[in-house]
Amino acid sequence: MFDIFDFKEIFTAGMILFAVIDIIGSIPIIVNLRQKVGHIQSEKASIVSALLMIVFLFVGESILKLIGIDVNSFAVAGALILFFLAIEMILGIQLYKDDAPETAAIVPLAFPLIAGAGTMTTILSLKSEFETPNIIAAIVFNIVVVYFVLKSSKKIEKILGNQGISVARKIFGVILLAIAVKLFVTNIQNLF
Template sequence: MNFDIKEIATATMILFAIIDIIGSIPIIIGLREKVGHIQSEKASIVAAALMVMFLFIGKEILNLIGIDVNSFAVAGAFIIFFIALEMILGIQLYKDDAPKTASVVPLAFPLVAGAGTMTSLLSLRAEYEVENIIVAIIINILFVYLVLKASGKIGKILGKQGISIIRKIFGVILLAMAVKLFTTNIQGLF
């Protein structure tokens, strides 16, 4: 086992910024108001399972279609870059239909374990040890669970302005991480 606190902390921060559960609080509150109950435990477990499964078989899927991890990491850096721009500028580049129910489908996938998260996992796998990424996933899923459970209270405490500030701070961090991911992996392509 190659546990590294620095790798765990960095992977945790990247996943935290990508998952953006704090920025999703308005969506979660809206779902809670429409449906009444959010399945926090089920959504968290399914999201964790999807993320860990993709971490292990994602590379094999890429190999099957002839794409190396460095290429995928560079592509992931672009996606992370655009997600960061969305967070910083307050714009929406990717449009998606609003979920109709507060079941596992809109919460676990795509809200928590969406395309950005999956891309980030494979990009992280190109740089970090798998066990450190799994610890980062567990830390994030625990945080997701706590946020889902306390979404009503958190929304009242932070307010719209507080949530906006947090999104922008994590957007800048994510932007810097996207640049680092790009520069590290682009060299492996040449």
């Protein structure tokens, strides 16, 4: 039964998704949302995020083919998005700003904070390197982590403090930058 799972692939895909989702680095955003709307619907945000990612894993490539884009082009574009996300995390700047939300479950938590463009691009890129069951396991692992972080964001904020959150965000930014470069180099070669 467990023959279909490769724990090395699950771990690698899981860490890549963890860096892209950057739920730890998003704690300041989550805290800010909680202050604006009062309550964060952790369960709803986690379930919707998981569904978005798994559905995109299966139909994302078909959608791209329908509009005439190949996976390598999408991966290169995704690598550029990941590059800019990493730059935001490392330098502490904001290149993309979203309007103030009225609710905090589907928008902006599930989409685009957890299952945003960077995550979707990464999922398609992972599909070219890893087996589908391992990617699904990595997604589920990350959604469990996301759920617990959303549920305990107050406690995590107190434990890490602003300095700890900033350090974690920069570390994951560097990891994400390295992933973006690897993704770009691998897929740009396949375009030519």
